[in-house]
Amino acid sequence: MKQGYLAGLMCLVAGASLAAPDNLPDPATADMFPKIDIQQAMLGQSLFFDPILAGNKNIACSTCHHPTLGTSDGMSLSIGEGGVGLGPDRRLGEGEHVYARIPRNAPALWNRGSTLFHTMFHDGRLQTDAERPQGVLMPAARDLERPVLNPLAAQALLPITSADEMAGQHDENETAALVEKMTFMGESGAWSTIAAKVEGVPAYRAAFDWIIGPDEPVHITDIANALASFMTFEFRSTDSPFDRYLRGEEDQLSDLAMEGMELFYGDAGCSGCHAGTFQTDNSFHAIGMPQIGPGKAHVADRIYADIGRMSVTQDPNDAYKFRTPSLRNVTLTAPYGHAGAYATLEAVIRHHMNPRDSLMAYTIDQAVLHDVDTDHLDTEALDDPEEMARIAAAIEFDGVDVTEDQIPALIAFLEALEDPIALTGRLGVPASVLSGLAMDQVLPPGLVEAPAAPQPMTPNRARIIRAANPVPAVGPVRRADITPAELVRVDREITAQLLGR
Structure with a gap:
């Protein structure tokens, strides 16, 4: 009798732990x-x-x-005019030289x-x-x-x-x-x-x-x-699993994705910025994303700087703020950040956990860049201690409340934002x-490979899908x-x- 009572209680607790948060967004409508x-x-x-x-x-x-x-395009920063090919396979055309990479992530x-x-x-x-x-x-x-x-x-x-x-x-x-x-x-x-x-x-x-x-x-x-x-x-x-869940199909999310959803809309506080039906508040925030590449030439003596929203509003309170991205199909849209500084979801989640320390520890080998010569080093902002201090000073939060062992649950929830119909195309x-x-020619999956990285990286899931569906x-x-x-x-x-x- 006592064992049955305890078993029932444990089931109730488990069920309660996977209960839907009360601040979920409205489902998408026509x-x-x-x-x-x-x-x-x-x-x-x-x-x-x-x-x-x-x-x-x-x-x-x-x-x-x-x-x-x-x-x-699967790259941190693109090669625009003067290039040939798609994504990681893109290269300079014969006799071409680019002054700089495109300054922001596509x-x-x-x-x-x-x-x-x-x-x-x-x-x-x-x-x-x-x-x-x-x-x-x-x-x-x-x-x-x-x-x-x-x-x-x-x-x-x-x-x-x-x-x-x-x-x-x-x-x-x-x-x-x-x-x-x-x-x-x-x-x-x-x-x-x-x-x-x-x-x-x-x-x-x-x-x-x-x-x-x-x-x-x-x-x-x-x-x-x-x-x-x-x-x-x-x-x-x-029409992602999360969309179907919001429309009442409660079996669409795995237990791990449900755990991630609880974190996202609960203790982790992700939905504070990634709010609404498409997981964006359409506002601007300074979260200390590393600045790589040529910059936007917003500041005369620091052309490698990118001051973000301030360049539009001229308000110093908007310095280094960038728009909150939507997270739909986010598992397929690496790299991440306004300059594509992080090549994996794990890396960008860890940045959100401790943005100041992550910014200061950042190294360029976390980006995915074409091997081309340009007129500007990709690390000019990283190599300027004063610019790094400005970016750090603008950070508006201390970090999300997520532990290392909770990262897989968050990623499982983000994977539930993939829409197979949209990915197939209409x-x-x-x-x-x-x-x-x-x-531009679409290459067979085996020929589309990212540039070699000096450290292990999570494979681009878009390439995995192409490999499974040649x-x-x-x-x-x-x-x-x-x-x-x-x-x-x-x-x-x-x-x-x-x-x-």
């Missing part, structure tokens, strides 16, 4: 996303993978945001088209603002000329006019020359030059006829809206693009010959799922 025109999304798919948008026609949006690399695109996202970029330099033209705050000299679908559409206009990312150098092409002069807007601006280049491709002109009409010239915002439609549709991630990678230009050496990861009618059906099924029907 009204968290704009309605998407499928034809527009299919047009955007071609534009996303097409180097036609680049000044030298040699790099696409997908080069740094490829779906086979978690909608990023952010993942999961759910960025949701109406819950109002800011873009690590420093939030693009955000909704009712007092700005078309309701969006843009960087200097780049005010929107027409309304766009969402902030993601506005964001798409900036990399294509960045010299290091897609535009090229001022003496290489017409777009880059206009960018050098800070001439973006108007009929003779860089945006109009890009739009005219796209419109000059008959297949693109015909595709835009269906959306804007045959007599309407293609405007840069038409291109932006098509890109945003594709990204919103393709990278919507709302439209997928096209076999070709409408311009006919060559696309992709062809060329062509699409997933067949893209889906009819518009089938896509409408798929979209309705997803919407119905979000509505709980």
Whole structure:
């Protein structure tokens, strides 16, 4: 009798220990996303993978945001214009030299088209603002000329006019020359030059006829809206085990993931910043992430510095603050941090446990960088004791309450944020693009390897998935010959799922 009582009590205690926290977010719903025109999304798919948008026609949006690399590129800091290849395999083109790496980590695109996202970029330099033209705050000299679908559409206009990312150098092409002069807007601006280049491709002109009409010239915002439609549709991630758990399917999480969820929304305090349906408060925090790479040249005598949000607001209280990233599919989007300083989830969790000590102990071999020569050392900020002290002084918390033996539970919960439908893709990678230009080729898994690291690293789980589900050496990861009618059906099924029907 006594043994039965004790056994029952232990079961009750165990059950109580896995009880759901009372501060879980609301499940994703259809009204968290704009309605998407499928034809527009299919047009955007071609534009996303097409180097036609680049000044030298040699790099696409997908080069740094490829779906086979978690909608990023698997690197701490990217090689932009002048490179060849994808992800860890990317290298400099013949005779090319890059002044510097792209100064910030390429952010993942999961759910960025949701109406819950109002800011873009690590420093939030693009955000909704009712007092700005078309309701969006843009960087200097780049005010929107027409309304766009969402902030993601506005964001798409900036990399294509960045010299290091897609535009090229001022003496290489017409777009880059206009960018050098800070001439973006108007009929003779860089945006109009890009739009005219796209419109000059008959297949693109015909595709835009269906959306804007045959007599309407293609405007840069038409291109932006098509890109945003594709990204919103393709990278919507709302069917992870955690999503299904929030919708009432209580068997979706393992005991270890449940333990991690309790920590995340409880004692560890992760949800203080990683709040809401997509695990971000869309705000900015200084957590002492190490600064590597060329920096953003925010400070004249320290061009290697990156002061984050302060560069936008000019408020010293915002120094070294960066936007809280969403954690959807986070296990597939390494490296982590605004400069990609940490290559593994374990490492970045440990940084959160003791940010000051972690910052001061950081070494560059924890990053994943291409072996290329640039004009700037990647460790200039790390080698400056005063800059390191400034970053440390800005840290706004002492660390999360997590022990070493709790890290596996947190990672198990973060793995439960992976959406297999989003990872497979809805439209997928096209076999070709409408311009006919060559696309970045997806290599067989065995040929895609990260640069050798001086210390053991957790394998990139995106590569593990590709190894288990091999992709062809060329062509699409997933067949893209889906009819518009089938896509409408798929979209309705997803919407119905979000509505709980």
